[in-house]
């Protein structure tokens with residue numbers, strides 16, 4: 001997508017130094033657009049763990065680039081394969097829920113098997129990381145081309161601006177470009193279809209208020225930030241035509257793990273007959289799992305993300321305590337929406353029911 005008219009991806013090689021990877025520091029948005037340099041695998045791991053970068057596809061892309069950075073450092077090591085295996089292990093520990101992380105690391109370890117020397121490993125892991133970024137961009141573009149048909153159909157029926165609710169940030173900041181949930185929205189807007197997005201603020205880290213609202217604003221898409229608890233009310237009053245969210249891991253049966261609160265939106269959508277779609281590249285499908293509620297690992301993060309909130313004050317970005325300091329807080333970062341509450345999955349190969357049969361109709365090679 002474009003920032004100030006310039007086509008921009010969320011992750012890139014440094015334009016002047018290909019030994020450095022650059023990512024947008026998402027902790028600073030929407031107040032500041034800052035690029036952070038990552039020059040080692042440890043810095044890549046830190047960026048994922050501390051949520052400089054976040055969103056399932058971008059976590060995978062950063063891990064892939066992290067393996068390339070590790071290869072640059074491993075050139076001098078006699079046991080470069082051992083060093084790279086250790087690098088994959090440490091990157092794999094950073095965040096537990098998004099399966100794209102393991103998908104990207106597996107892809108890099110398979111690429112490593114095809115080389116004989118450390119310098120070949122550098123070239124191969126760089127090429128493979130760049131291919132992962134390019135594939136993610138194209139998959140997200142395709143998700144948009146399939147998903148925009150849903151918006152077109154609603155507009156053809158109502159002739160009114162289409163109101164879409166989304167949760168968290170499944171936008172281009174969470175991917176390499178386009179986003180998953182936002183890609184149909186960007187395509188619709190670019191085709192001149194009138195769309196309006198209800199942006200859940202997404203406590204505790206407020207990825208909706210901070211990131212999705214910023215992204216949509218940059219692209220000129222009409223939107224309104226709402227408290228997380230408002231979605232059910234809006235649906236009851238006919239103010240939501242469609243919900244589209246992203247996912248961090250989707251099981252073979254179509255259960256979907258996404259940012260905490262997604263499940264409640266799906267319940268409200270079900271009760272009100274609002275179509276509830278989940279957009280994902282196939283790298284987000286965990287074909288080894290069936291029952292998402294029982295099997296998907298749910299990340300628990302620091303209590304401080306719940307107890308403190310940050311925002312822009314006249315003194316810069318400031319963090320403030322919003323509850324008694326002594327009260328404990330719980331911070332489950334994701335929840336699982338069972339497939340029965342999901343109207344359909346929007347993938348790069350088309351839209352399918354959220355079920356094993358549905359997924360296999362698009363990905364028969366996984367039977």
Ligand SMILES: CSC[C@@H](O)[C@@H](O)C(=O)COP(=O)(O)O
Pocket residue numbers: 054055056057098167168169170171174175179180181207245246247248258259260333
């Ligand atoms: C296309 S991104 C899909 C998901 O990763 C997104 O919806 C989400 O829940 C991100 O959570 P986060 O904790 O910000 O990484």
